Amino acid sequence: MRPRSTNSITIKDVARLAGASVATVSGVINRKGTASAGMRRRVEAAMSALDYQPDILARGLKTGRSRVIGMLVPDVSNPFFIEAMSGVEETARSRGYSVILSNSNEDPAQEQANLGVLHSHRVDGVVLASVSGQAAFDRATRRRFPIVFIDRLPPGRFAGKAVIIDNADAGYRAARHLIGLGHTRIAVIAGHVELSLGRDRVAGFRRAMREARLTLRDSYHHEGDFLPANGYAAGRALFELAEPPTAIFSCGNGITLGLMRALTEAGKACPRDVSILSFDDVPMANYFHPQMSTVAQPAREMGREAMRILFAALEPDASEAKPARGNLTVLQAELRIRESTARPG
Amino acid sequence: MRPRSTNSITIKDVARLAGASVATVSGVINRKGTASAGMRRRVEAAMSALDYQPDILARGLKTGRSRVIGMLVPDVSNPFFIEAMSGVEETARSRGYSVILSNSNEDPAQEQANLGVLHSHRVDGVVLASVSGQAAFDRATRRRFPIVFIDRLPPGRFAGKAVIIDNADAGYRAARHLIGLGHTRIAVIAGHVELSLGRDRVAGFRRAMREARLTLRDSYHHEGDFLPANGYAAGRALFELAEPPTAIFSCGNGITLGLMRALTEAGKACPRDVSILSFDDVPMANYFHPQMSTVAQPAREMGREAMRILFAALEPDASEAKPARGNLTVLQAELRIRESTARPG
């Protein structure tokens, strides 16, 4: 066995240099306030002289807490998850935690495996954007670390904690905006309708249509996943219609990308020929043309909130304990109207 | 002290259920091949029955290896780093390692702090896109974990490992492309010229200009950082010139974003009024207009390569040991010509 690198300095080295015992050193590290001022100063001097860093692994072995939390997302290149991750990381670090980022590649098996790895690392908690809701949740439950779901709710009965947005409302308001502009031929490109988030967006959308006594023709309704390919295929089909829609609601940023390409290839212009309302506000997209009108999810805030909930479970005694809300934290999406939506030609 | 969650199952539980000793179980976990076939089967059955996951922290304490590597970048929302990180994560996972992602926010102090945290977590190695080259490297050296630098080279004498691209060549080819198109009034918006990567891009660019007997006017040369604000400011200045450039070389994707906004506000069209050649190929950008001609860095490959180098240092005996190259791995950028560059009006 290869020993730990020999020049790694331990609490013993600090104790020796400071002329104290390891317990004393440990005490000042953890601010137990049980050491005299003089002693504390000597210990602190020794620590910085040696450039000592406590071994969190060893500490974790003793305390049962690793000070690491895991974040597991389906797609690390999706700006939405990046933004959420950024919120998680920022909040975690402010409390002295680190984040292991894990990618499930939209693959349930991968998700299972990664959950196992996170367990192996004894993460104190996990923020999970799940691919395969139910299964993951069952296993996760057994594994016994707190999980906060984000963005996607596991199907079926769900008793865990989650931070999501009100997708039905978001879909509803999206439709209202388009309808208010005067559109009647409105299409929707949905993502995974097996996921509640996918279903809800469409449901809210349909409700607004119904209220306005508008019908959503079958040919104006596409389903699939959240990837550009889906948006592209749907866009092509839509633009080839004898009577194409004058407005399209795209349920995800990936879908929108594919849709934009289809639009270009069809020789159409947005919003002149067709209005496009997208989900997810991708900062970068606002530098290009047309600047997208979007239903913006507070991604970073979702990450922060998920961490707050996790901490509440991890450190129930922490001062800023939140009043115990329900298990579901529902954030509101926000309509951001820019250039891509306009009155019908 | 709160004990480790009581239902966490250990190697002892597995040994008991399998009717073996912990040493035997440890042997089959680590494939030492020292247990009988029957025993091995019993142990494996017990492990899966109990859904046992070895405690990597405890293992690390013993072996001195955490099976975690750290990745520290200046800006997690920059697609370039995301892409690189993705390559790192993928390669790490394939070898049984996890990745702690850390954000220095372009702040040297933050970088120092995070390096300390990573050390505390006893990461086996670090992939670092450094903000403050020299200082970070000094401290890092003392900390004694292998570091592979990526993208940015620390200034001054540098003896560590790094994966970068040939920035001078990239700048050279960028200029050649614009010159070949017939442009003579060519501007460049540089990033941090304190960083070698920033300097080199401009140097290569200038060389090509010189060779073509073209001059780079002072008013056509802007410096700053890699953020959109810089691109925006430079763009405004450029477009207000009595004789504005017909082509602009932007040294980073962030710069390009700001530049595009300035372009729009100036009422100009690309490439009709001005050609724009950008650094960094951001996949998303190709769905918008105009599709960007770019000098594409192999970001994901840089991440992968950095991990390979790290593994070579971590596990020198691994079969796929690379022939010992120098410390610097230089990848080539690739010119991807799309719509944003054309012959001058």
Added chain:
DNA sequence: CTGTTAGCGCCTTCAA
């Protein structure tokens, strides 16, 4: 106020 010490879960000699 400070020192001694028993483990946390695991891996690895060393004996049997």
Added chain:
DNA sequence: TTGAAGGCGCTAACAG
């Protein structure tokens, strides 16, 4: 082929 025991660095009793 298997079992017993020590110790990695740290924290928290418990003694002094």
